[in-house]
Amino acid sequence: MSKFKKKKSGELPAISTASLPDIVFMLLFFFMVATVMRENTLMIENRLPVANQVEKLDKKNLVMYIYAGKPSSRYSSSAGTQARIQLNDKFANIEDIAPFVLAERAAKREEEIPFLITALKVDGETNMGLVGDIKKELREVQALKINYTTRIGDASDNLK
């Protein structure tokens, strides 16, 4: 009898899975840290132009974003192919900018209002006409501090 028992113990032992949770946690943490949070879902194409004389936008709570560009392929049937403005999560028109800025301002504390910056995230292929219109609207509501958000690189790459 003892002869048979010995044979059974020769099987491979099961691989310990005690470390599996650790590996999973490790991956989880890695992705948590490496992911950049997006505040808005982009509905437009947004390839920013490049520049090298840039300043950092550090205080994120003092920045409001205005996006502009051609509607991305998912939305081009409903929104057309002309460059559009996006505020928060929806397409907007030029005249929606002033109420948007005022609403953003109302949500901030009073002492922060003079430091508010409007970041223009505009696709490189947009015409300046649209950007000019946006700037005109911003001037009307006294949102004078703006930042043309760019990628960092050599400016001559823009012309390619």
Place this chain on the structure above:
Amino acid sequence: MARRAAPEVNAGSMADIAFLLLIFFLVTTTIETDSGISRKLPPPIDEQQEPPILKEKNIFVVEVNKNNDLLVEEEPMELKDLRAAAVAFLDNGGGQGDDACNYCQGRKDPTSSDNPTKAVISLRNNRETSYATYIAVQNELVAAYNELRNREALKLYGKTFNQMEKDLNDVNYPGNKERLKDQIKRIQELYPEKLSEAEPKK
């Protein structure tokens, strides 16, 4: 002899390794911040206010047409030459008497700008101009101002203007911040950023 069961690997230290990695990534990753060219828009137009009278020679006209071609003072120019041209214009210092500029190193050409404090760069663009080209031009013009400011700051205070601004935002800066602020202001007064933008033409 019969085979023995392989001993189980001790997995107790796995958690430690995982935490070590976690802490490493936590420390080394920076959450991406946006960066870009900061500008200040002029306040809304006041009808009563008379526009200031500027001498023709103190205005440097940069125009980008609808085909994204660059025209500087009505002459076509390549983008790579724009920075040098803007520096030459701003730093010309051709003024006499009150307008004289004693820190300029330009050619002192009487047909170009009198003084950096008087010199205005006027940027005009067409509605059809692409935004990327506009940013490229803006970038070069800002670079021209930065170049002059850096030069002047290096001469007066022994460090570049960019370094001074970085120091101002640095919490660990050992020096006197009030003094640094005054120095930055002084440089900005020597080379004020006077960049005017006309309404885009149709």
